[in-house]
Amino acid sequence: MTEQKTLSLNMGPxxxxxxxxxxxxxxxxxxxxxxxxxxxxxxxxxxxxxxxxKLYYKALPCTDRMDYLSxxxxxxxxxxxxxxxxxxxxxxxxxxxxxxxxELSRIKSHLxxxxxHAIDLGAMSMLLYAIRERESIVDVYEAVxxxxxxxxxxxxxxxxxxxPSDFEEKVRTAVKNVTNGLSDYEKLLTDNEIFIxxxxxxxxxxxxxxxxxxxxxxxxxxxxxxxxxxxxxxxSGYENFDFDVPIGENGDAYDRYKVRLEEIxxxxxxxxxxLDGMPEGPYRAHxxxxxxxxxxxxxxxxxxxxxxxxxxxxxxxxxxxSVYHAIESPKxxxxxxxxxxGTNTPRRVRVRPPSFINLACIPALTEGGLFADVVCxxxxxxxxxxxxxx
Amino acid sequence: MGAVVEMxxxxxxxxxxxxxxxxxxxxxxxxxxxxxxxxELLADICQAILDxxxxxxxxxxxxxxxxxxGHESESEGRFEVCYNLYSLGQKYRFFLKVRANEDELTIPTxxxxxxxxxxxxxxxYDLFGVNFEGHPDLTKILTPDELEGHPLRQDYPLTxxxxxxxxxxxxxxxxxx
Numbered sequence: 001m002t003e004q005k006t007l008s009l010n011m012g013p014x015x016x017x018x019x020x021x022x023x024x025x026x027x028x029x030x031x032x033x034x035x036x037x038x039x040x041x042x043x044x045x046x047x048x049x050x051x052x053x054k055l056y057y058k059a060l061p062c063t064d065r066m067d068y069l070s071x072x073x074x075x076x077x078x079x080x081x082x083x084x085x086x087x088x089x090x091x092x093x094x095x096x097x098x099x100x101x102x103e104l105s106r107i108k109s110h111l112x113x114x115x116x117h118a119i120d121l122g123a124m125s126m127l128l129y130a131i132r133e134r135e136s137i138v139d140v141y142e143a144v145x146x147x148x149x150x151x152x153x154x155x156x157x158x159x160x161x162x163x164p165s166d167f168e169e170k171v172r173t174a175v176k177n178v179t180n181g182l183s184d185y186e187k188l189l190t191d192n193e194i195f196i197x198x199x200x201x202x203x204x205x206x207x208x209x210x211x212x213x214x215x216x217x218x219x220x221x222x223x224x225x226x227x228x229x230x231x232x233x234x235x236s237g238y239e240n241f242d243f244d245v246p247i248g249e250n251g252d253a254y255d256r257y258k259v260r261l262e263e264i265x266x267x268x269x270x271x272x273x274x275l276d277g278m279p280e281g282p283y284r285a286h287x288x289x290x291x292x293x294x295x296x297x298x299x300x301x302x303x304x305x306x307x308x309x310x311x312x313x314x315x316x317x318x319x320x321x322s323v324y325h326a327i328e329s330p331k332x333x334x335x336x337x338x339x340x341x342g343t344n345t346p347r348r349v350r351v352r353p354p355s356f357i358n359l360a361c362i363p364a365l366t367e368g369g370l371f372a373d374v375v376c377x378x379x380x381x382x383x384x385x386x387x388x389x390x
Numbered sequence: 391m392g393a394v395v396e397m398x399x400x401x402x403x404x405x406x407x408x409x410x411x412x413x414x415x416x417x418x419x420x421x422x423x424x425x426x427x428x429x430e431l432l433a434d435i436c437q438a439i440l441d442x443x444x445x446x447x448x449x450x451x452x453x454x455x456x457x458x459x460g461h462e463s464e465s466e467g468r469f470e471v472c473y474n475l476y477s478l479g480q481k482y483r484f485f486l487k488v489r490a491n492e493d494e495l496t497i498p499t500x501x502x503x504x505x506x507x508x509x510x511x512x513x514x515y516d517l518f519g520v521n522f523e524g525h526p527d528l529t530k531i532l533t534p535d536e537l538e539g540h541p542l543r544q545d546y547p548l549t550x551x552x553x554x555x556x557x558x559x560x561x562x563x564x565x566x567x
Contacts, residue, residue, distance in 0.1 A: 041532040048517075049541055053548050084420055211448050211478065214506035225478065232481040320463070321419040322456065324474060324483070337472070339456050347461070348542075350454040352474070357452075360509040389532060 006034055009371075013042050017120045017375045020385030024362075024374065031371050036363045040356075043389035051349040055315035056082055057156060057292070059349065064150040066351065067387040069112050070105040072098075072141075073329040075154035080235055081325035081336035082156050085318050086290055093281040094158045095237035100171060100274045101144070101153065102236075102327070103267040107178055108137045109330035109382075110260045117257070117379035118189060121198045126188060133181040136174040143170050157291030158284030168275055175268055182264060189257070199253035203365040203377040206251055213361040216354050217332025218259045219381060223251035229328040236327075240277075241270045253380040260382075290316045315344035322348075331355050331382055351390060355383040397482045398423055404445060409435055424472075424485040432473075432488055433498035439475070440503060446479040450500065453510035455518045459544040467491050471520055473500070490520070499525040517542040 012023040021042035027034040047066060051059035063074040076098055083090065115130030138148045143164050145153035153160045189195045205215070210223040220227055228245040230238040246262035248255025285291050292311055293304035318340030326335030332354030341347035358381050365377040405413050405425060412431040417424045427435055439447050452474040458464045467489030476483045488497055499522040500507040511522045512531040519540035522528055539546055552564040 041530075041534070044532045044534075046541060049546075049548065052542075087420065212505055214450050214504065227478050232478075233483075320461070322424075322472070323420050323422060324452075324485070326451070326483075333451065335452065335474075337452070337454055337474070341458075341461050347458070348454075348456040350452070350456075352452040352454075356509065356513075357506060360506055364505075 004029075011374070013039075018378055019116065019383055020388075022359075022378065022383065022385055022388070024378075026366075026371070026374065028371055033366050033369055033371055033374060036366045036374070038359065038362055040359070040385075041389055043385045045390065047390040048349055048351060052346055055344055056318065056346065057311065057315060059346070060155065061150065061152045063351075064152055065386060066353070066390055067109075067329065067331065067334075067355070067384045068149060069384055070102075070109040070330050071149065071151045072101040072105040072154060073109075073327060073334060075152060076102050076236065077325065077327045077329065077334045078336050079154050079156050080327065081323055081338045082318075084323045084325050085321070085338055085340055086156075086287075086316070088157050088285055088287055088291065090158055090285045091281045091283070092237070092279045094283060094285070096274050096278050097159060097163065097283075098154055098236050099238065099241070100271050101140075103270050103274075104137050104140060104171070104174065106267050106330045107264050108134050110264050111137075111178070111181075113260065113330075113379075113382045114185060114257075117376075117382075118195070120375050120379045121195060123189065123192070123195060126185070129181060129184055129188075133174075133178045136170075136177045140167070140170045140174055143167060155284075155292070157287060158282075161295070162283045168278075171271065171275060175271055178264065179268060182261070185261065190261075196254060198373075198376055199257060199380075201250070202253045202369065202373045203380050204250065204252045205361065205365060209361075209364065210251065213364065214357050215332070215361060216358065217328065217330070217382075218256050218263065219332060219358050219361075221246065222248035222256035222259050224249055229326055229333060233326075235325070241273050243267075243270050253376050256380050317342060317344050318346070324352075326352065329354060331384070331387070332358060351387075353387045353390060355381075355385075355387040356390075359383050359388055393480065394421075394482060397477070397480050398484075401425075401445060401484060404439075404442065405435070408438055422483075422485065424487050426466075426487050426489060429488045429490055429494075429497050432486065433500060433503065435486065436473070436475075436500055436503055445477065447475050447477045447482075449476040449478050450474070450504040450506060450510075451476045451483070453500070453507060453514055455514045455520055455542075457518065457542065457544045469495060469518060469520060471497055471514065495519065496521045496523050498523050501525055516540070519543070 007028045009026045012018040013021040023039040025037040047062050051062050063078045064071040111130040111134045115127035118126035141151050142148050145151040207223040207225050210220050224247050226247050243266045246259050248259050293307055297304035298308045320342050322339040324337045326333045335352035337350035338346050339348040366374050412428045414426040454472050456470045469490050471488045473486040514520050515528050516530045516532050550566045
């Protein structure tokens, strides 16, 4: 009899299917995974510390760089937290525009996830189709912010600029393209036998375990827990829109795929409602000394220019106290915990990163399964290492 | 809004009845309720909250810490470790907070109650140096192994490293504080 031994296998950090720089140390018994040990931190850039050293306004661009697949959601979460800290109420129009942009962000992030997840499992053409539709959403970003990825468009108390005249047209084009694309994806994947074999009953987590592991977003809903912060604690006017929260049954990778695909459909529904009923109004709140005055006023009004100058150089002083505001980002619950201390820089900016907390459960998803399914488990969590490591 | 007030009353009643002395004070800021509790009772309080079906709080959303060095509230304890709890059924969020000074920076772990607390506590340990007693694997998670100190403490300076180009590639690396 020869002695039975397990094999240690290092996967990553530079590995195409780890979606960045995730490293897994796997213990294998034949094809079966005995233990998984994730090692992270290769992309740690100290974003929280950097934000704590900046004025409230100037910390905003740091948020784009965490989850770079859905920058608008990160901007929104940060701005809502600062607005809560400073007790600012934004105009109706701003809320609606923010809803449209954050839903577009959700679609964009889900499309990219769909492409990369399918490519991990061998469906090479999916990425090309997903990127094709994503392109028209990036065009909307470019029209509003002048930037395709790091938008920084949502600002404290409002938006960076007023909407361009072709905004509605561009969004409608994006909605049309994604709607057409969705039926293509369904044809390619939903009944695809290879895809079903690779994802059904793989990386299963029960609803109870999902809560114990603090999972959020599609990871939680795929396990049958109907929880969506847009419904549970509506922010930015989400209570005005009619949409459903899709849930899965088995908590496997296939259910999470279906949940995400249905979420895209619901997002399209929200965008259409928001475009149809968009109110008119200013694009920034009027709170002198805290919210930057509109750029047009700065050029012609003395007082606006003084406030503009003062806010850019000195910022504003936040009260002593801590606030937490969470939004439903494409990955899950993205929250900002901001502590003010009476000065013009935050004492503490904590990001509650959904990718980081969802990734922690990867040993539970992979142990006891096949080695080939590890790739599926990483993909189905939908991580962005920029957000995991910050 | 009524449900939120009711939930708050229920929680306050529960904490005061079971852990009368354990709750030091209560704070409400921007409709957000925080209970400051004694460090040694934290794990018991969390277990009791989790086990109580009436409260329906099963979700640990986040663990973080704040360093109040030099602030007027430092007298209560320099570090504030903050536990963000959420009730999925009642859609209600509240905070448990623990204050501790540097010399007594040991707090019972929650990773035996919620498995997700494992990584959250490792992060707080890595960035703030808070020790979690009873944690199964309290090691660094984000910063490199060779980095000394805890970067998110207020007395840890932000530094700037001069980039090396062809004209200064032979100079020793320069770090400006």
